[in-house]
Amino acid sequence: MLGPIGRALALPWEGEQRASFEIAKGRMQPTPLISYDRVHKTFAGPAGAVAAVDDVSLDIAEGEFLAIVGSSGSGKTTLLRLANRLIEPDGGSIRIAGEDISCLEPVALRRRIGTVFQNGALFPHMTVAANIGITPRLLGTAPKAVAARVDELLDLVQLDRAAHRNRLPDALSGGQRQRVGVARALAAGPRIVLMDEPFGALDPLTRDTLGSDYRALHAQLGLTTVMITHDITEALLLADRIAVMRSGHLVEAGTPAALAASREPYVAELMTTPRRQAARLAALLPESGAA
Amino acid sequence: MSLLSDPRFAEALSHLADYLGSHLRVSIAALALGLAVSFPLALLARNRPTLRNLLLGIASVVQTVPGLALLALFYPLLLALAALTLRWFGLSFSAFGFLPAVLALALYSMLPVLRNTITGLNGVDPGLIEAAKGVGMTERQALLMVELPLALPVIMAGIRTAAVWVIGTATLSTPIGQTSLGNYIFAGLQTQNWVLVMFGCVAAAVLALAVDQLLAFIELGLRTRSRARVGSGTAAIALMVGASLLPSLGSSPARYAIGAKTFTEQYVLSALISERLQAAGLSATSRAGLGSSVIYEALKNGDIDTYVDYSGTLWANQFHHREQMPRAALLAALQQDLARDKITLLGELGFENAYALVMPRQKATALGIRTVEDLARRSRDMSIAGDYEFFSRPEWAALRDAYGLAFRTQRQMQPDFMYAAVASGEVDVIAGYTSDGLIAKYDLVVLDDPKHAIPPYDAILLVSPKRAEDHALQDALRPLLGRIDIATMQQANLRASGSDADSSPQAVARWLWSRIAK
Numbered sequence: 132m133l134g135p136i137g138r139a140l141a142l143p144w145e146g147e148q149r150a151s152f153e154i155a156k157g158r159m160q161p162t163p164l165i166s167y168d169r170v171h172k173t174f175a176g177p178a179g180a181v182a183a184v185d186d187v188s189l190d191i192a193e194g195e196f197l198a199i200v201g202s203s204g205s206g207k208t209t210l211l212r213l214a215n216r217l218i219e220p221d222g223g224s225i226r227i228a229g230e231d232i233s234c235l236e237p238v239a240l241r242r243r244i245g246t247v248f249q250n251g252a253l254f255p256h257m258t259v260a261a262n263i264g265i266t267p268r269l270l271g272t273a274p275k276a277v278a279a280r281v282d283e284l285l286d287l288v289q290l291d292r293a294a295h296r297n298r299l300p301d302a303l304s305g306g307q308r309q310r311v312g313v314a315r316a317l318a319a320g321p322r323i324v325l326m327d328e329p330f331g332a333l334d335p336l337t338r339d340t341l342g343s344d345y346r347a348l349h350a351q352l353g354l355t356t357v358m359i360t361h362d363i364t365e366a367l368l369l370a371d372r373i374a375v376m377r378s379g380h381l382v383e384a385g386t387p388a389a390l391a392a393s394r395e396p397y398v399a400e401l402m403t404t405p406r407r408q409a410a411r412l413a414a415l416l417p418e419s420g421a422a
Numbered sequence: 423m424s425l426l427s428d429p430r431f432a433e434a435l436s437h438l439a440d441y442l443g444s445h446l447r448v449s450i451a452a453l454a455l456g457l458a459v460s461f462p463l464a465l466l467a468r469n470r471p472t473l474r475n476l477l478l479g480i481a482s483v484v485q486t487v488p489g490l491a492l493l494a495l496f497y498p499l500l501l502a503l504a505a506l507t508l509r510w511f512g513l514s515f516s517a518f519g520f521l522p523a524v525l526a527l528a529l530y531s532m533l534p535v536l537r538n539t540i541t542g543l544n545g546v547d548p549g550l551i552e553a554a555k556g557v558g559m560t561e562r563q564a565l566l567m568v569e570l571p572l573a574l575p576v577i578m579a580g581i582r583t584a585a586v587w588v589i590g591t592a593t594l595s596t597p598i599g600q601t602s603l604g605n606y607i608f609a610g611l612q613t614q615n616w617v618l619v620m621f622g623c624v625a626a627a628v629l630a631l632a633v634d635q636l637l638a639f640i641e642l643g644l645r646t647r648s649r650a651r652v653g654s655g656t657a658a659i660a661l662m663v664g665a666s667l668l669p670s671l672g673s674s675p676a677r678y679a680i681g682a683k684t685f686t687e688q689y690v691l692s693a694l695i696s697e698r699l700q701a702a703g704l705s706a707t708s709r710a711g712l713g714s715s716v717i718y719e720a721l722k723n724g725d726i727d728t729y730v731d732y733s734g735t736l737w738a739n740q741f742h743h744r745e746q747m748p749r750a751a752l753l754a755a756l757q758q759d760l761a762r763d764k765i766t767l768l769g770e771l772g773f774e775n776a777y778a779l780v781m782p783r784q785k786a787t788a789l790g791i792r793t794v795e796d797l798a799r800r801s802r803d804m805s806i807a808g809d810y811e812f813f814s815r816p817e818w819a820a821l822r823d824a825y826g827l828a829f830r831t832q833r834q835m836q837p838d839f840m841y842a843a844v845a846s847g848e849v850d851v852i853a854g855y856t857s858d859g860l861i862a863k864y865d866l867v868v869l870d871d872p873k874h875a876i877p878p879y880d881a882i883l884l885v886s887p888k889r890a891e892d893h894a895l896q897d898a899l900r901p902l903l904g905r906i907d908i909a910t911m912q913q914a915n916l917r918a919s920g921s922d923a924d925s926s927p928q929a930v931a932r933w934l935w936s937r938i939a940k
Contacts, residue, residue: 252550256572
């Protein structure tokens with residue numbers, strides 16, 4: 132299944148993307164790739180301890196695109212950071228491909244997982260190529276192989292090699308920067324990509340294009356993606372499944388269709404928003420609806 | 423006459439290699455040490471608020487200590503330490519010159535390096551540090567590949583500030599025995615040779631600017647990841663240090679070091695000793711501008727080999743005696759004190775440089791003042807001026823108590839300005855020096871001290887313990903003993919306070935020898 136935007140766009144790798152996505156779906160294993168089991172995390176706040184993540188259990192299947200939705204302070208960022216041990220849980224366990232990550236070396240774990248940060252978080256003193264090649268370099272890949280990989284990734288995120296390789300991040304537009312961010316996350320060939328509000332600060336048009344381009348990459352490369360967003364519309368358009376967080380609790384997780392049918396008041400309220408917006412937009416822009 | 427053809431300029435230039443080289447060596451060593459200590463401390467302290475505040479607090483306090491005082495403090499500190507290591511390990515080291523200067527200057531360089539390194543690192547966007555971890559960097563890699571490069575401009579600004587401070591403050595290491603561009607400044611101030619003072623200031627400023635610009639160049643290289651820039655900048659600094667080592671490599675190690683305190687007469691006498699040694703085929707170097715308390719310890723420790731001191735000064739200040747004695751008895755007693763420190767009292771030069779109350783001849787005659795006793799009756803309506811240390815010296819207390827002196831006002835002045843001040847009537851009496859040439863120049867009169875409240879101040883030649891059996895040195899110096907009378911020394915001092923080619927200490931020393939040799 133492709134999101135509606137992905138379907139509407141004529142991507143160069145449309146055919147193979149569909150195929151690989153289906154294969155990934157077909158390979159889906161009974162054991163989930165990422166599994167949160169009764170995870171708990173408390174932070175010391177100014178007004179005492181605050182449970183940022185409270186008894187959350189959540190399974191993410193291989194090949195799945197999961198969006199975690201919630202307002203700020205809901206615990207969605209904490210949940211994401213727990214997966215690559217940027218934060219350690221106070222209770223419960225997290226498994227990746229069956230292995231308890233608390234038994235893994237955190238640095239090695241992070242090198243195996245791709246992470247796309249808010250606003251790109253590119254290293255401003257490194258060129259685009261150095262930013263993209265950073266994880267392979269840390270893994271000890273030979274410079275020539277890193278350079279070849281960087282070119283490959285620039286193609287993959289649709290940035291011109293010659294024009295962008297040696298530029299510094301400051302010379303890029305917001306959209307280009309986040310494309311480099313995606314390329315950097317993919318450089319070491321991870322199976323899992325974590326994304327922290329990746330497209331939040333972009334203008335709507337760029338955001339839309341980038342989102343659907345990434346959705347296509349996710350499918351093409353058979354990735355498992357966990358993306359944080361506060362925008363339910365974005366989540367609905369891109370993700371296979373959506374987890375709704377509120378005050379540290381996982382309120383509900385399910386496909387867009389399942390969530391739409393939810394009786395849980397917060398989820399129901401959340402799901403009406405895009406519909407309400409669509410209706411208002413349809414009224415404001417009748418000809419757009421006709422197209 | 424243009425500056426460049428001024429003989430004082432040529433004289434200043436002849437010392438440049440030595441002074442500049444020493445200055446550069448001590449500055450770079452201090453900077454390197456300061457960096458080596460403060461940089462790891464900054465890394466350690468940046469995420470520990472208590473340690474950070476403690477370090478920055480200490481560094482700030484150090485910064486408020488005047489450079490001169492900080493440098494001077496390190497000398498007795500190291501002396502005590504050297505004594506301890508000698509007792510415990512049988513090893514001693516020289517607490518004179520290079521070592522105290524490097525330590526004090528390194529301490530001085532710490533604040534900007536600490537503060538800027540901590541500020542720079544704490545100023546790095548936390549999102550980028552998280553990203554560094556997220557892409558799989560270890561903490562060390564994140565520090566080296568992300569945090570330090572991003573904090574580099576702020577850190578380098580700190581290092582550059584430290585460099586300029588250290589190079590500037592290093593001029594103050596002259597009084598603790600480290601040759602530096604300060605030798606120009608101290609000597610120039612004492613002999614009123616403004617060309618020398620300017621020369622020292624300009625040279626220090628040019629050196630500071632040059633090092634600052636080289637560091638800026640290295641910073642640019644680091645930022646643009648240009649190995650050529652970093653390499654050539656570092657090489658340039660290494661080359662400067664290497665060049666500064668050359669003059670000292672070429673010199674023979676067996677030369678004698680002659681000490682001199684910070685006033686004109688001492689510069690002249692050390693030049694005279696130096697000339698005598700060279701005439702005897704012994705190579706000599708001068709350690710001029712040493713502080714009064716430093717010079718005796720330096721002799722005792724063999725950092726210098728010989729110098730001229732004054733019997734009363736040693737008696738009261740060094741050995742803390744309060745009793746008064748006639749000239750010969752005091753010398754005999756002093757010789758025993760010196761012998762305990764294994765210092766040889768070679769003999770007297772023949773004149774006294776005593777503190778004395780001095781006033782214009784005309785005024786003294788008009789008021790009928792001949793002695794300090796006469797003065798005491800009128801002192802309540804009069805003002806007195808002395809040098810920076812006089813009023814805290816035991817001689818002043820003795821004089822005051824013996825005659826019941828109580829002046830209306832009491833001021834401290836640069837010695838060279840005192841005589842003009844009393845001659846012009848700005849103050850009524852000054853505590854001058856009996857051998858000063860300006861007494862004759864301004865037609866001043868020295869008041870008698872009938873109660874002998876001020877001890878005698880015979881100029882005496884001292885030789886260090888390690889030269890006690892050195893007959894070549896002592897034979898070269900003996901012709902000076904008993905040959906310089908007070909009138910000759912006054913004339914010599916007056917010549918040296920002039921501002922022409924004949925007023926350099928070397929020229930005056932040659933003149934002095936020509937008078938002695940007659």
